[in-house]
Amino acid sequence: xxxxxxxxxxxxxxxxxxxxxxxxxxxxxxxxxxxxxxxxxxxxxxxxxxxxxxxxxxxxxxxxxxxxxxxxxxxxxxxxxxxxxxxxxxxxxxxxxxxxxxxxxxxxxxxxxxxxxxxxxxxxxxxxxxxxxxxxxxxxxxxxxxxxxxxxxxxxxxxxxxxxxxxxxxxxxxxxxxxxxxxxxxxxxxxxxxxxxxxxxxxxxxxxxxxxxxxxxxxxxxxxxxxxxxxxxxxxxxxxxxxxxxxxxxxxxxxxxxxxxxxxxxxxxxxxxxxxxxxxxxxxxxxxxxxxxxxxxxxxxxxxxxxxxxxxxxxxxxxxxxxxxxxxxxxxxxxxxxxxxxxxxxxxxxxxxxxxxxxxxxxxxxxxxxxxxxxxxxxxxxxxxxxxxxxxxxxxxxxxxxxxxxxxxxxxxxxxxxxxxxxxxxxxxxxxxxxxxxxxxxxxxxxxxxxxxxxxxxxxxxxxxxxxxxxxxxxxxxxxxxxxxxxxxxxxxxxxxxxxxxxxxxxxxxxxxxxxxxxxxxxxxxxxxxxxxxxxxxxxxxxxxxxxxxxxxxxxxxxxxxxxxxxxxxxxxxxxxxxxxxxxxxxxxxxxxxxxxxxxxxxxxxxxxxxxxxxxxxxxxxx
Amino acid sequence: xxxxxxxxxxxxxxxxxxxxxxxxxxxxxxxxxxxxxxxxxxxxxxxxxxxxxxxxxxxxxxxxxxxxxxxxxxxxxxxxxxxxxxxxxxxxxxxxxxxxxxxxxxxxxxxxxxxxxxxxxxxxxxxxxxxxxxxxxxxxxxxxxxxxxxxxxxxxxxxxxxx
Numbered sequence: 001x002x003x004x005x006x007x008x009x010x011x012x013x014x015x016x017x018x019x020x021x022x023x024x025x026x027x028x029x030x031x032x033x034x035x036x037x038x039x040x041x042x043x044x045x046x047x048x049x050x051x052x053x054x055x056x057x058x059x060x061x062x063x064x065x066x067x068x069x070x071x072x073x074x075x076x077x078x079x080x081x082x083x084x085x086x087x088x089x090x091x092x093x094x095x096x097x098x099x100x101x102x103x104x105x106x107x108x109x110x111x112x113x114x115x116x117x118x119x120x121x122x123x124x125x126x127x128x129x130x131x132x133x134x135x136x137x138x139x140x141x142x143x144x145x146x147x148x149x150x151x152x153x154x155x156x157x158x159x160x161x162x163x164x165x166x167x168x169x170x171x172x173x174x175x176x177x178x179x180x181x182x183x184x185x186x187x188x189x190x191x192x193x194x195x196x197x198x199x200x201x202x203x204x205x206x207x208x209x210x211x212x213x214x215x216x217x218x219x220x221x222x223x224x225x226x227x228x229x230x231x232x233x234x235x236x237x238x239x240x241x242x243x244x245x246x247x248x249x250x251x252x253x254x255x256x257x258x259x260x261x262x263x264x265x266x267x268x269x270x271x272x273x274x275x276x277x278x279x280x281x282x283x284x285x286x287x288x289x290x291x292x293x294x295x296x297x298x299x300x301x302x303x304x305x306x307x308x309x310x311x312x313x314x315x316x317x318x319x320x321x322x323x324x325x326x327x328x329x330x331x332x333x334x335x336x337x338x339x340x341x342x343x344x345x346x347x348x349x350x351x352x353x354x355x356x357x358x359x360x361x362x363x364x365x366x367x368x369x370x371x372x373x374x375x376x377x378x379x380x381x382x383x384x385x386x387x388x389x390x391x392x393x394x395x396x397x398x399x400x401x402x403x404x405x406x407x408x409x410x411x412x413x414x415x416x417x418x419x420x421x422x423x424x425x426x427x428x429x430x431x432x433x434x435x436x437x438x439x440x441x442x443x444x445x446x447x448x449x450x451x452x453x454x455x456x457x458x459x460x461x462x463x464x465x466x467x468x469x470x471x472x473x474x475x476x477x478x479x480x481x482x483x484x485x486x487x488x489x490x491x492x493x494x495x496x497x498x499x500x501x502x503x504x505x506x507x508x509x510x511x512x513x514x515x516x517x518x519x520x521x522x523x524x525x526x527x528x529x530x531x532x533x534x535x536x537x538x539x540x541x542x543x544x545x546x547x548x549x550x551x552x553x554x555x556x557x558x559x560x561x562x563x564x565x566x567x568x569x570x571x572x573x574x575x576x577x578x579x580x581x582x583x584x585x586x587x588x589x590x591x592x593x594x595x596x597x598x599x600x601x602x603x604x605x606x607x608x609x610x611x612x613x614x615x616x617x618x619x620x621x622x623x
Numbered sequence: 624x625x626x627x628x629x630x631x632x633x634x635x636x637x638x639x640x641x642x643x644x645x646x647x648x649x650x651x652x653x654x655x656x657x658x659x660x661x662x663x664x665x666x667x668x669x670x671x672x673x674x675x676x677x678x679x680x681x682x683x684x685x686x687x688x689x690x691x692x693x694x695x696x697x698x699x700x701x702x703x704x705x706x707x708x709x710x711x712x713x714x715x716x717x718x719x720x721x722x723x724x725x726x727x728x729x730x731x732x733x734x735x736x737x738x739x740x741x742x743x744x745x746x747x748x749x750x751x752x753x754x755x756x757x758x759x760x761x762x763x764x765x766x767x768x769x770x771x772x773x774x775x776x777x778x779x780x781x782x783x784x785x786x
Contacts (some may be wrong), residue, residue, distance in 0.1 A: 028737075032743065032748070045641060045642055054668035054670070104759045104762055135725045136725040147735070147738075208687050210662050211685035211686070218668070219664050220664075341710070349695060352708075356693035356713065359717075393772055396780050396782070435753050615782050616780065617773075619777060
């Protein structure tokens with residue numbers, strides 16, 4: 001192979017993927033590891049990488065204890081309610097008690113945060129959200145990471161973690177390739193913090209053809225957080241908990257500011273309020289603890305996002321679609337109208353382009369909404385990810401094994417989408433998780449836990465062969481045909497992605513089947529996935545760019561397999577509106593008020609599933 | 624909406640190639656100018672549009688749902704700390720200009736070098752505090768009680784179904 005092998009040795013903290021989580025990790029690691037070697041590997045350019053590349057118009061996780069607004073436990077209770085109980089509350093509490101210090105530093109670094117002119121406090125969009133002019137959120141935060149890191153390897157796609165050959169189940173670094181030069185990069189590291197992203201594009205998207213990139217979560221969020229960690233044998237949790245978003249149709253423009261700040265609301269095609277009529281039936285499905293139709297307004301508990309989706313989906317299925325966002329009232333106020341447009345320009349420009357293209361002026365027309373295809377991630381209103389240790393002073397025994405945010409693989413840490421059970425972290429919470437992981441990683445090294453790591457030359461050579469295999473497959477098979485993309489020896493990454501999306505959609509509860517699946521469908525899907533896994537050994541890459549797509553596809557595949565396994569394991573419908581188990585349409589607290597935990601054996605590929613207890617924060621007096 | 628590049632404005636400098644998060648802006652080897660090699664992996668994030676020094680990159684709405692004849696242009700200025708947008712509708716009835724700040728500080732000047740900070744004490748290491756904490760949690764307070772714990776907030780974690 002003509003590509004060079006470039007070895008970066010003696011790394012203390014390797015950050016694999018530097019979105020908000022990874023930049024937080026790199027930034028903070030320098031403080032606890034003055035003389036430690038901190039290195040970032042990122043498949044794009046950290047100035048514009050990750051889910052915040054485009055910018056954000058709000059920070060969705062800010063307690064405001066400074067202004068006496070919320071305590072961390074308030075946020076935990078909110079996240080618990082929204083996720084139908086399934087939250088790692090130790091991790092969520094820990095994130096929430098630190099998150100404000102991250103936000104206050106962002107402001108100091110130059111991020112424009114809007115203020116309430118009357119109180120001087122940050123301008124609230126909702127109870128947890130504050131409004132920002134965040135076009136340059138990512139470049140600003142990236143500067144902080146660059147100041148802390150010894151080296152930043154942009155355009156290096158990390159494909160695998162290196163494992164210690166001296167001690168079982170201990171991480172030893174990572175490998176990948178440069179998507180420009182094609183060179184093979186080896187990072188030998190004492191700890192790895194996975195800051196890579198969750199998964200878009202694993203379920204068939206509603207958009208077709210050219211528009212297939214117009215997904216809600218960034219198309220470059222390739223599930224690499226899960227692909228890397230699952231492949232290393234780390235335990236995962238809540239991978240069934242995919243999220244479906246109710247958003248502006250086609251452009252997937254955000255609705256948070258519209259609902260919370262502009263006070264817009266939804267109605268069906270006849271101009272009627274529709275949500276409440278679905279609630280009595282929903283209460284029967286999920287129980288009064290989760291949706292109390294009569295008491296909800298008195299208790300001021302927000303209605304869980306999935307249940308509002310359920311009402312949306314049911315109303316459309318009843319033939320009263322489309323659902324509209326009523327903007328015509330709010331947009332008469334020129335100030336609110338401007339905010340409505342800025343909101344898109346700050347984080348989903350495509351929605352502004354779409355409205356300009358279709359002459360939709362929300363001042364005179366109520367735009368359509370839709371429910372998206374499902375996404376698998378761990379930082380928005382859902383909590384897929386690795387099973388990680390919590391902090392010593394908060395976590396019960398089942399949730400604690402020595403180092404905060406360390407996975408079940410020694411020395412392997414996570415942040416952001418990588419950490420399971422911590423929904424509602426968003427950008428600021430992901431950055432905070434990175435900081436927590438960095439402190440713990442430095443401690444792990446200082447405690448001597450990374451001593452004696454040995455990586456054999458064979459492991460490095462084998463991985464090199466594995467990484468470039470798709471190019472070899474192409475070279476060998478290409479000349480059997482005249483031209484074109486149809487070849488009996490291989491499939492290309494796009495063809496593979498299409499196949500994955502079709503399987504996920506039809507068997508795992510995508511939009512095409514109204515988010516419905518069952519035991520039988522899941523088992524057929526898993527059978528097809530197994531064969532697809534065999535075909536992925538024959539994925540072909542014509543060039544280095546396609547090699548990037550090939551590895552993204554493999555990470556998406558590992559993510560999807562875990563989603564199948566978890567969905568099959570949890571025999572209940574915990575989140576109606578996100579997905580339905582047709583063979584178990586009710587929420588079942590007696591058997592399933594637990595977190596699901598999986599492990600894929602890296603040698604055999606076999607999955608083992610287990611239930612882990614779900615702990616909740618309660619007042620001392622309720623003990 | 625995938626991006627496209629105007630032939631006469633692009634000089635092949637590669638700024639867009641360098642910044643694209645999706646790795647889809649590449650240089651055409653014959654024409655030595657940039658183009659979008661994979662429109663169906665484009666998020667319309669405008670990173671390349673903003674980075675182009677010649678405003679050579681524009682966006683045409685996704686063919687499968689966006690009609691032709693619209694325009695959303697942008698100029699991002701790090702020195703001024705602003706971003707300026709212009710939105711034009713297909714029917715010509717709306718033509719909006721919008722301006723927003725992108726930073727409150729001269730670019731890149733307000734970011735700390737943690738390598739220059741004094742090293743954390745053993746007590747700090749043994750605590751659950753992060754850099755700049757406890758002060759930065761509540762900023763205006765003295766900071767002593769800023770870090771919440773289960774104990775300080777009179778909480779406990781209990782397994783089972785509790786709401």
